[in-house]
Amino acid sequence: MPHSSLASTADRSHRDRTTPVVCLDADNTLWDTDGVFAAAQLRLLANVITATGIDMAKEDRLAYVREIDQELASRHHLGLRYPARLLIAALCHRLLGDEPDVAARKTWKDPSTIPLAKEVAEEIEKQYLSDLSVAPKLLPGVRTGLERLHDADAILVLVTEGGRDRVETLLQANKIDRYIDRVIDAPKRKELFVRLRRLFGSNVPVYMIGDQITRDIQPAAEAGLRTIHVEGKFRPIWEVGASAPTTHEASTFEDAANAVLARA
């Protein structure tokens, strides 16, 4: 992140210094990334069941995949971005009767010991990656909320760890790119938010709107931003029981935008 790119966002505005700066999370705050994952994970499970011939129909299928997914993610240095073939392997172990933690551990030891031909596993992985490449849809209230903030002259800064190109493509696909003043692709640590606050000046209210307590709310709150938590459907294992000094709890993005405009 070049320093000049941030500075130009601050300079570019010839606006009232008290109009807010609003930092936004993207995935599961603006658009339904969780919905794309859910559809892909359900198809992956269905394909593994077909390929192995082992079914357990009475289970909540999404919860069944996600239990394994979280076990793998919490053990892998890439977190939720671990390779998909590990999920296929661990699901095989699970279908064969292992508990989720045992299935994940076995997969770690040797991902190749599964009752699937290599080509079949590769085909399932290919389908999964293709399902994950579908563009997620905007969440309810996002378009209205962004419009309202934009009309109020707020500077909107999208803060993501999901890759600038991907996020810019999705902003365009959902036709909301014109509302966003700047995209910042950087780890959401306290230091980043401290820098953003310093950049816009101490008189300017700076907000952070996001769905994850540990990634969005906590570091922003520690840096002194006003934080608005929008409850998402997706709660990873590391979020359960997490809490932070949230300035405002919102049920939708529109609700969050209204809270900013009401100076929550």
Ligand SMILES: [Mg+2]
């Ligand atoms: Mg998010």
